[in-house]
Amino acid sequence: MRIKLDRTLCDGFALCAVHSPEIFSLDEWGYASVVGGNEISEADEQRVRRALLDCPVHAIVELSENKAARIPAGAPTPRGAR
Numbered sequence: 001m002r003i004k005l006d007r008t009l010c011d012g013f014a015l016c017a018v019h020s021p022e023i024f025s026l027d028e029w030g031y032a033s034v035v036g037g038n039e040i041s042e043a044d045e046q047r048v049r050r051a052l053l054d055c056p057v058h059a060i061v062e063l064s065e066n067k068a069a070r071i072p073a074g075a076p077t078p079r080g081a082r
């Protein structure tokens with residue numbers, strides 16, 4: 001799986017780093033970034049999916065094969081998207 005973390009949406013809840021501390025690193029203000037690239041190994045996939053689903057602001061999305069962002073069910077529609 002491939003993911004993308006939108007740091008402009010991240011609100012520093014840190015849930016991603018709780019689920020996958022080896023994938024998500026928090027800066028000194030608690031904002032997350034992806035460590036080691038956006039390609040997630042099968043071994044880490046389940047925990048990253050949990051992080052993706054638990055992120056309160058849906059800052060983490062899974063990228064489909066054609067690299068378009070796959071928005072989690074129940075997530076608000078991004079501005080400008082229809």
Ligand code: SF4
Pocket residue numbers: 005009010011012013014015016017024030031032054055056057058059060
């Ligand atoms: S769970 Fe979401 S909002 Fe919280 S630190 Fe991670 S990406 Fe940011």
